[in-house]
Amino acid sequence: MKARIKVTLKNGVLDPQGKAIENALGSLGFGGVDEVRQGKYIELDLEETDEAKARAQVEAMCEKLLANTVIENYAVELEAA
C-alpha cells in the first residue's frame, strides 16, 4: 500500500515560516490570503496489504518519529498499490 502522511502544526502553535510565506505572497500581489500554515508531506510504500494493519503501522511511525506530537498533528491516507 501507499501511505500519504501530512504533518501540520497544531492550532495555536506559532508558525513563523507560514507567516513569512504569507507576507511574501502579499508582497507579490496575491491579495486575500488570511493565514498560511506550512507543514510536511511524506510518502511511504508499504509491503503490508491489510489496510487496518497498515494504518496501525504508519500511526506508530508518526508517533515515534515522523511527527513531534507536542506541536504537530498528522493525518494518514492509505491507497492500495
Next chain:
Amino acid sequence: MKASVIVFPGSNCDRDIAVSLEKTTGKPTTMVWHGESEVPQSDLIVVPGGFSYGDYLRSGAMAAQSPIMKDVVKKAKAGTPVIGICNGFQVITEAGLLPGVLMRNAGLKYVCKDVLLRVERTDTMFTSQYGNGGVIRIPVGHHDGNYYADDDMLDRLEGEGRVAFRYSDESGALTEDANPNGSQRNIAGIYDETGRILGMMPHPERLADPALGGIDGQKMFDSLLAAA
C-alpha cells in the same frame, strides 16, 4: 569526574566541550560514537551541539532514535547527569528526557552572537559556582532555538523551579529585545524533575577561556567538578 561526549554524524561542538572538560577535570573525556550501544560508566554525559543527521526531518529527531540514545536515556533515568547543549538540547527533548520542543527561530534567521542570560538557580550541580546568580554572557548559534511548550507545562516548569536560564537584558529584565529566538517566557534552558538533566541552547564551552574573550561558561564546568 569522568565525562562522555556523544558524537553523531554532524556534531561539531563535541571537541570543544571535550577540551573544556579535560582542562577542568584534568582527565580525558571519552568520545562515544552514535552507532555504539553503550555509554561507558560516566559521571556526566554530554550531548553536544552541531547539526546531527543534517537536521533532517526535525532538528534532533533522527539523533534521538540512534542506537546510543537508548542507553543515554536509560542511564539518565538511572541518575547519570546529562547536559544537552544546542543541538544536544534538541536531541534530548526529542528523546523525551525534557519536555517541550525547539522550534524555528521566530525571526527565521540563524542567530550567532553572545547573549545575556539570567541564572535562575545556583543550587544545582550545573550552576553552584555562579555565586548569587545574576546575569552572565554566553554565545548562541542556532536556527531552531525557539523553546515551545504549552502553558500548563510552562507553568509547571516555573512552579517546580525547572527553568535554568532565561534570556535577559543587563539588569536581568526579561525583555523581548533580549530574546534572540522567540522562546516562550524567554527560556534558554531547563532542568528535568531531578535537576540532573539540563538542556540549554547557549554554548558554555564557547566562553570558557580568557583567550575566547570570557569565562562565564567555565563556571558551569567548575560547578560540575565541585559536584563530582
